[in-house]
Amino acid sequence: MTSLVQGSALVYLHGSGDFVVNSCISFSDRFISEVNNHCFSKTKAYDMVESGTKQRGILVAWILLVTSQKAECRNSYLIVAPNAFRPGQTYSVHGQLLRSVLTPVNVEVKLSGMQSVAGYIFFTGYETVAVSSVTVNDQNDFTVKLTIPKSVSPGYFRLEVKGTGGLTFNEIKDVKLEPKVTSVYIQTDKAVYKPGQTVHFRVFGVTADLRVVFDKLHVELYDPKDNKINQWHVAAAEVTSLGGVYIQHQVMSEAPVLGTWKLKAKLLSYEGLYEEKTFKVDEYVLPKFEVEIDLPSFGRTEEKEFSGHIKAKYTFGKPVKGDVELRVSPKPEQFEWKNGQRVKTSTTLEMKLPIDGKASFTIATSRLEQLRVRLDGAILVFEANVTESLTRMKQGDTQEVRFYKEPLKLEFPASLPDTFKPGMTYEAVVKVSQQDDTAPSSVQGQLEVTVTEFRKQTHTAPEPFPSFPPKPFPRFPGPGDPWFSPFSGMSRRRRQAVQRSISRPKRQPVGQLVPTERSPVLYSVLADGMVEFPVFVDKRIEKITIQAKLQTVTASKTLKKRHSPSDNFLQLRSVKNKAKAGEPIEIAIKATESVKDVMYQIYARGQLITSGAIPVNGDVKTLMLQATHDMAPKSQVLVMYVRADGELVADALSINVDGAFMNKVVVNFNKTDASPSDKIRFGVSADVGSNVNVLAVDKSVLLLGTGNDITQSQV
Template identity: 25%
Template sequence: MSPPAARNVLLLACLTATLLTQALGGYVITTPRKWASNGLAQVCVYLTDSESVATGGSITVSVNKDSNEGGFGPPPVEAPKNTSLIAPKVITLDQGMSELCDKISVPESNDWQVNMKVEGKLGNVDVSYNKQVTIGKELHRIFVQTDKFLYKPGQKVQFRILSITGPFLKISDIKYDKIWIESPSGSRLAQWLNQDNSDRLIHMEFQLADEPEEGTYKIHVKQGPNKVSKTFKVEEFVLPRYEVTIKPPKYILGTDKKFNFTVCAKYTHGNPVKGNLSLTLDNSGWGSYKVVTTKTYQINGCKDIETTSEEMKVNFKEYYVYNINAAATVAEEGTGVELKADSVTANIDRTAISFKNQGKEKYMKPALPFTGKVKAEFPNGSPAANEPMRVCLGETCKNINTDAEGLLTFVVPPESQNTVQVKAVNYPRIKSDESNWRSVMYESSHTYYRNLVYSPSNSSLIIRPPLGTLSCTGGTSDITLPIMFATSNQTKANLHIQVVSRGQIQFMKSEEVEFVAGNLPIEEESLLAALKPPSPGAIEGLFNINLQLPPTVSPKAKIIVWYERDDGEIVADTQEVEMQKCLTNNVGLSWSALQMQPGERATLTLSAEPNSICSLGVVDKSVELLSSDNDDLTVDRVFEMIESAMISEYDNSQSDDWKYCEKQLKKHESTNGPIPVPARPIPEMMVEEPFAPPVLEEVDALVPDDADEAIRQKRSVWRPSSYYSDYSDALKMFDISGLYILSDLTVETRPCKQRASRKRSGSCRCGGGRFDPACGCECSGHHVSVNVVWKSTMRPYSQNRT
């Protein structure tokens, strides 16, 4: 074997046995990495060994404004550095207490990043951390809803105003500073100042003149620093008596010979319209490839119209059509009144089935099988039910059918390759008759990639959350969460659970679990290869935990579970669950009948929580036919506010392969040669190295004597980082959950690699400020000779390489 200095890749193991067997005292501190302005933040402290619990301890959390550390651009001139944002918060665990979660009130702040300092003593261990926390902007939105969008002269405009604030969607009762209505020409027609909002929902109206200015009007609302505008339109119009719609084919494949468009003409009360239909189809081609055809028919309600691929020239010899546009006009019998349908476009799809990753598992965990789930769909989004799929793990392949919902499930044994190939058996590639390189239909296939997690003890947790969306009960939802485990030389542990949603830790609990060997809940028919029995001393099985989720975790929450091994290693997993959009005040609205005759009496029933303020509006359906989609006050629009409160995996992420692996390298520089690292399980192939943050390296540049003085100076050569890892570990699980973890236990265990480098002399010849990628130098119109560090970014990977 060649010496390490001559090898292209050096491997480094980033762990030692002594570190894993010497826990320093055992504590864990968690807090969200993003706090809400004018809200609450949680800090949780756990003591994990009996000595620390008996001793107790306390920490002080302080937050200082940081002028711009970690942000972008220069710091504001007027911003003082290290100014306290909140009063220091002391969190004390009395003797005998093992855990405590406390809340910190975050004042209103315009700072984007602040510095959080955690200091104190837990057990007999000193604690000191400095971390950056993002301060999320205070959530606030004003909704203005008019009774309709289009008005005639002389009609009354009625509108209501509602303000919602914070991640928990509280209704604001703060007064409105100013409300005013503006004409199309910009004149202010009406104004209300200091409008009372104590009922938290206000209803207002404005009378239009008999001969008003026609056009688009604006309703402006100002509440503190928040402003919003709402438009409505005034013009003369005649309400339509019926509506014309076009329904395109569900989907059209490149191999389809014929397809149907359906045109419907119906009165607003639902009865069919008799008349003459004109349908125009356009294949969106250009030049001699363009086809436009118009057909006329008698219509009585709905009409199915068939056309062929040959007629629309879908597959030209030298040109493929990718969509067909349809437009329709219906003239009512007896009156001759014509109405046009909104035009529609039908796509010509060249791939029959698409695939979406639906499985909750994203990481291949040590010693546990990986369950992948892929949703197969036809172009219109309908499930590709009961379709045979060829699923391959390397050279091992198996035919598995999708279920009635188009879901494909496969199970991969641990320590297998990290890619799975899926192909739809009935939808291979279909070549063009005229050319081998052109395809009438492309192969329906999918490559499923799995990320790898490393544990020196081969310990794992896999949360198996329910598929689909949890229903909204309006109250606390009780769910049972199965968790698969694999461990070695340990029979029980203290399990900790936290649920993070809307930037808040909304649920937490701890309980002792026993690791009892048992069967894993996997589908044998979905196994791609046989499972090996556990190694000696290893235990695999399943246990359940019960959670109580408040309705405020909707629409999605991240659940993280972890425990600390006896040797000090943290074992963790995190999963996201989805819940229906839940509002704390359930409102119901229903008619006594779906359809009634003119003159009949109808009853509208409204139900809500006690002491609710309600605003009710009824409008003729004919008006909606003339209106645009102008309603902002919907459940979906309200929940859009919550998205900005969620914590991303990359908000102040703690995982940093470059810094972590560089530190580990320096720690092991004195060892004789690299420590072997588990091979990454992927097949022999050429792959590109992972991208890492660039590093500036100074190299000497030789330039002509008459060159500018500035060019004589050392030149900067950009090169990728030398340190990286193919694996993740427990720290990544906390990153995904949105939490900081501060601990003296072993959270990072992933093995590292270092790219070796060799000196290469070369001539960088470029001009005009160009960048020469051959040697990585930037030139300014001169020929420059440089010595650079040459990095190979492409190399063969082998499953059994060292």
């Protein structure tokens, strides 16, 4: 992270992991006089912190220029706070006094805002939302916690931090409201219903730490024409008696509106939006068998043939006998207007095969190119319809395949920073994968990496191409003379001056970036396709370009220099970017100068999890942390120190943490196969006092549609 010059800093952290740093900076008298006309104006921003994984962890700094002749905020305080708050939660402001004070300092933190009324915001002044204070003695850390009420409406909000007593300061910064505090989930017993059937559903809400909310609930049911069919007002006591999960049902009429229906639910104590779950009502017959097209994850234009399989089996596992019709078409299909009508011009490929549980097919690539002339990058749609020989019932499946010329691809992960820190090593990563993003089974050759560095030209110098001595100009025919010179009439001195100006080599101006290419380096590709390599960058380099090449595939990444007034930086590196709750996390801290100690803070889900300080006594240190459930699914680690001249130096790192679910649930059956009338034992183990809800449906129902259930990825 870059640093700031002399002064105190007010740091605001985005609750989602993005950081913004503000600083009140005092300059020397000479510099103050130069910027006297820019009092409290925002100037060029220094790039502050970019996390090691660049996953929502960027810090940006604005500098507020103090124009008084005396430096009133030299090395005084540091305040860190989320730039977003949520209703019903605790908002924490963390700070530290950076110099000794003669008397205690009273730090007051106030959140105020102009809230909306009936969707409109009236600019009648800011009203206090929450306020709290703390008394600080000497150079101590402090945390001020604000209790945010649940009923906070959208509007404009600001955070004011005021210090009185031994140190006087007053900082105001805009903050934003994140209205979503809880998540509401709706589950139905299936995705498609017949007229007259009963729709069973469950509704529950959870907080950010995945704890069930025992609160008032409102549920509404709408038909495809957006008519409200039913609604349920659920008291908090009823939700509590049900263990936090509201269970209800709706009987469909014998002649309902066919189409997509929706359930809407909301917790009434929070100013959140309605969550929706849709289901279909239609006339249908449960399918007795399922069809699956088994295709490669991508196609190769350089291969002569393309092969695939079609599988058909009954829901109880036995193979289906019959015929299969296969249709291949481009996506999108092409049309043009002829005689005022839209006519399809793209062709399709059709074939018919017998099937007995499985049918294989092979199509020449030349035939596929008839569907799309340029097959590289094109998508083809494979549609299979199986007709059962006994009942003549039909069931189908559709799959899409994209074709590529090259089987492999190279990419620099998006998590890599786009800037480098001068004087430090940039840890570069190149991912080698197949076109479907899976690791390659085998790779021929090594990855060739070429780094080009750009330095500023410090003096005027000729351009790197040869110059040539003056040559005599050709003579052109003219009236009265078969040859005459274009310099006719010029003096000898003037003619020589013109010739020198034409033949003189151009010179590069001072400050222009001059490229220097390093020698290529070869790296082996690991089994997972990841290639990691260090790139050391000295302090004179302004920009570098990393070019990676494997066979005929290339990828490149350009990095810009991170700026700092003193050219001092911190660098955080984690041994592993993913950890499990309960496991240790090891973070390496490296500085470009000798540091006495550093401060660290850990944020997750917009909340400060923990903070502290550790001694360094050098330029390298290891920070050992214990991963907790509160840090899941992602945490941001912020490490910083303040130099003797008041410069703030910091870096941030994002770490993925598994273990968001604290209650470990295990389910099992006593048998995997059973016959009609057999008894099956279903076992569930969980923490004591857990409320278990189970959903069991016929597999045939899932063939009609899915999406009714709640999955771990959704949570």
